[in-house]
Amino acid sequence: MKISELASIAQVSVKTIRYYEQIGLLSAPIRASNGYRHYQEKDIETLVFIRRCRELNIGLDDIKRLVDTQQDPKSSCALVDNIIAEQLARIQQTQRELALLEQSLAALASCCQSQQIQDCSILQTLKSS
Amino acid sequence: MKISELASIAQVSVKTIRYYEQIGLLSAPIRASNGYRHYQEKDIETLVFIRRCRELNIGLDDIKRLVDTQQDPKSSCALVDNIIAEQLARIQQTQRELALLEQSLAALASCCQSQQIQDCSILQTLKSS
DNA sequence: GTAAAGGTTACAGTCACTGGAAGGTCAAGT
DNA sequence: ACTTGACCTTCCAGTGACTGTAACCTTTAC
Numbered sequence: 001m002k003i004s005e006l007a008s009i010a011q012v013s014v015k016t017i018r019y020y021e022q023i024g025l026l027s028a029p030i031r032a033s034n035g036y037r038h039y040q041e042k043d044i045e046t047l048v049f050i051r052r053c054r055e056l057n058i059g060l061d062d063i064k065r066l067v068d069t070q071q072d073p074k075s076s077c078a079l080v081d082n083i084i085a086e087q088l089a090r091i092q093q094t095q096r097e098l099a100l101l102e103q104s105l106a107a108l109a110s111c112c113q114s115q116q117i118q119d120c121s122i123l124q125t126l127k128s129s
Numbered sequence: 130m131k132i133s134e135l136a137s138i139a140q141v142s143v144k145t146i147r148y149y150e151q152i153g154l155l156s157a158p159i160r161a162s163n164g165y166r167h168y169q170e171k172d173i174e175t176l177v178f179i180r181r182c183r184e185l186n187i188g189l190d191d192i193k194r195l196v197d198t199q200q201d202p203k204s205s206c207a208l209v210d211n212i213i214a215e216q217l218a219r220i221q222q223t224q225r226e227l228a229l230l231e232q233s234l235a236a237l238a239s240c241c242q243s244q245q246i247q248d249c250s251i252l253q254t255l256k257s258s
Numbered sequence: 259g260t261a262a263a264g265g266t267t268a269c270a271g272t273c274a275c276t277g278g279a280a281g282g283t284c285a286a287g288t
Numbered sequence: 289a290c291t292t293g294a295c296c297t298t299c300c301a302g303t304g305a306c307t308g309t310a311a312c313c314t315t316t317a318c
Contacts, residue, residue, distance in 0.1 A: 004264065014265090019306060034314060036265055056237075057230055060305070081238070088234040095227050098220055101186055105217040108185075109210070133295070143296090148275060163283060165296055189274070265314065272307080283296065288289100 006039045010047035017047070025050065025064050058087050135168045139176035146176065154179065154193050187216050 007014045020026040021037075026046065029037045046067065053063045062083050069075045136143045149155040150166075155175065158166045175196065182192045191212050198204045 002265080013307085015307065016305085018266095023305090034265080036314085054305090056234055084234060084238045088231065088238055091227055091231050091234060095224065095231065098224050098227065102217065102220050102224065105185055105213060105220060109213045109217055131296080142276085144276060145274085147297095152274090163296080165283085183274090259318100261316105261318090263314100263316080266312080268310090270307100270309080272305100273303100275303090277300105277302080279298100279300085281297080284294085286292090286294105288291085 001039050003037050003039070006043060006047065010044055010051060012047055012051050020047075020050065020060075023060065025060060025067065056087065057091065058083070062087070130168050132166050132168070135172060135176065139173055139180060141176055141180050149176075149179065149189075152189065154189060154196065185216065186220065187212070191216070 001009075003014050003017055006012075007017055017026065021028055026043070029039050029043065032038050049067065049070075050063055053066060054060075058066075066080060066083060069079050130138075132143050132146055135141075136146055146155065150157055155172070158168050158172065161167050178196070178199075179192055182195060183189075187195075195209060195212060198208050
């Protein structure tokens with residue numbers, strides 16, 4: 001199948017597919033005589049896998065490790081566990097940081113009663129807090 | 130004061146100060162005869178303001194609007210309110226997305242009981258879910 | 259014949275910096 | 289006078305994960 005067909009089946013943009021090939025995440029497909037990329041069924045599976053990982057906000061480096069692990073039948077499940085656990089920890093850390101941010105912003109947002117910029121308590125707080 | 134002094138007082142790197150000047154967020158300071166940047170007291174205030182906004186994860190474009198608003202005594206407080214409200218909404222949206230991500234990853238992390246990569250339920254789930 | 263749709267490559271831009279190279283300047287110590 | 293080291297300058301490239309654009313070629317339909 002051609003690149004746009006793969007793109008629409010796997011729900012990934014054509015640009016992104018070429019980008020994944022360029023960085024070595026997706027192996028280069030065979031080319032037709034006109035130079036067009038020609039993909040196999042298994043490429044759908046790989047690409048969908050990558051897309052799901054991206055939806056989980058996993059970085060391309062880690063996805064590459066997951067894809068490689070998958071392709072090596074001798075490799076261990078523990079590696080996969082580790083990557084997922086790392087991602088989970090990262091997201092939880094981000095959540096904690098965002099909760100703090102939200103508090104600060106909410107406090108700021110509710111504090112300004114003034115109409116004049118000189119007295120704006122938001123700006124005062126940001127300057128001196 | 131020289132750039133490194135400003136940097137250490139305002140807790141911003143020298144690189145970052147030059148970058149802020151380059152993008153027009155910080156106005157260009159006067160130069161000494163040797164070409165060194167020479168900063169005034171008020172630059173500390175501006176830079177600290179910018180740093181605090183960055184700590185709140187506000188984008189440089191929005192910070193520029195806040196700085197400009199601050200420097201124009203005729204401008205209205207409502208603009209400031211709007212920017213802060215937007216940032217708050219953005220952070221809350223991100224929090225909702227992260228909560229969903231966390232759920233998915235936590236479900237994945239706990240599902241794999243296998244030792245062999247062929248049976249790894251994490252990978253199975255990512256392929257087909 | 260021609261126009262639209264889809265394929266190819268290569269380069270630039272995003273955001274908010276950061277790193278590094280190559281060179282000029284300054285202050286202190288020998 | 290000389291050297292050393294810290295600090296200053298500019299400019300260019302890299303980060304992550306794409307996306308936009310340009311310029312060009314191929315296929316398909318009318």
